[in-house]
Amino acid sequence: MIDAPDPDWSFATAREPARFSAGERNGVADVKHAMAASGTLCGIPEDHVTRYRHLFVPQGPRACPDCRRQADAAPTQPSAQERLHHLVQTAAPGDVRDDLIAGLARGARVALWLHGPTATLAQHYAGLETLTEGAEPAAEAFGAATTIGLARVEHSCWSFLVVLPEDGGRPLVARGPRNPG
Numbered sequence: 001m002i003d004a005p006d007p008d009w010s011f012a013t014a015r016e017p018a019r020f021s022a023g024e025r026n027g028v029a030d031v032k033h034a035m036a037a038s039g040t041l042c043g044i045p046e047d048h049v050t051r052y053r054h055l056f057v058p059q060g061p062r063a064c065p066d067c068r069r070q071a072d073a074a075p076t077q078p079s080a081q082e083r084l085h086h087l088v089q090t091a092a093p094g095d096v097r098d099d100l101i102a103g104l105a106r107g108a109r110v111a112l113w114l115h116g117p118t119a120t121l122a123q124h125y126a127g128l129e130t131l132t133e134g135a136e137p138a139a140e141a142f143g144a145a146t147t148i149g150l151a152r153v154e155h156s157c158w159s160f161l162v163v164l165p166e167d168g169g170r171p172l173v174a175r176g177p178r179n180p181g
Contacts, residue, residue, distance in 0.1 A: 009107035011078065011079065011082040014081060014082065015077065015082075016076060016078075017074075018074035018076065019055050019056075020034035020041065020055065020067075021034075021051055021054070021055060022034070022051075022055060022057070023040060023051045024050050024052070025048055025049055026048055026049065030062060031063075032056060032057070032062045032064065032067075033049065033064045033067045034056040034063075034064070034067035034068075034071045035049070035051055035056065040067060041064075041066065041067045042070070043066075056071060058071045080113060081104045081105075081107060081110060084151055084153070084162065085101060085104040085105060087162070087164065087171050088100055088101055088171055088173060089101060090170055091171045091172065091173050092173075094173075096133050096175050097173045099155075099175070100153060100155070100160045100162070100173055103156065103160070104153065106155075108155035108160075109153065109155070110151060110152070110153050111152045111153065112150070112151065113149075113150070113152075114151075115166070117147055118142050118146055118148045119142075121148060121150045122142040125150055125152070126161060126163075127159070128142070130176040131161060131174045131176040132175065133174060133175050133176070134172065134174030134175065135174055137174070138161055138174040145166060147166045148164065148166055149162075149164030149166065151164065156178075157178050158175045159175065159178040159179070160175045161175065
């Protein structure tokens with residue numbers, strides 16, 4: 001058996017805690033802060049903070065108490081399934097798109113979702129040679145742009161590829177048999 005669907009899964013139950021990048025006040029390395037758009041959640045201006053490329057951990061021993069409270073109180077965010085579901089709805093109608101939309105609504109596993117250089121994504125992550133439906137338009141999309149978004153979704157016996165054009169164009173959806181190994 002490849003999938004065992006969770007009958008209690010829904011977009012509402014799968015919402016995720018808000019996430020914030022981490023930062024430290026310049027010259028004060030003992031306290032981690034949660035970063036907002038123009039500074040920390042506790043009010044330190046952006047130009048007084050070094051932003052890091054990792055997430056703020058509210059439960060961390062060095063977490064700022066004010067940032068911790070505000071991060072914990074922040075509204076939850078949609079799951080990867082919900083965000084991708086919203087995008088895929090704008091793809092061209094068809095059985096592949098409809099099957100993916102239905103799978104995402106039941107909690108299909110989003111195995112990979114990234115943006116980057118088209119050639120690298122096509123070579124290492126797209127798996128174009130494994131697709132049995134929608135392969136040609138997907139391959140053409142990879143040839144038409146320098147950067148692109150790509151998502152891989154596993155549901156039932158299928159592995160879906162979602163190509164997300166960086167220019168905001170319609171996503172393309174393709175699929176092929178899922179490798180259970």
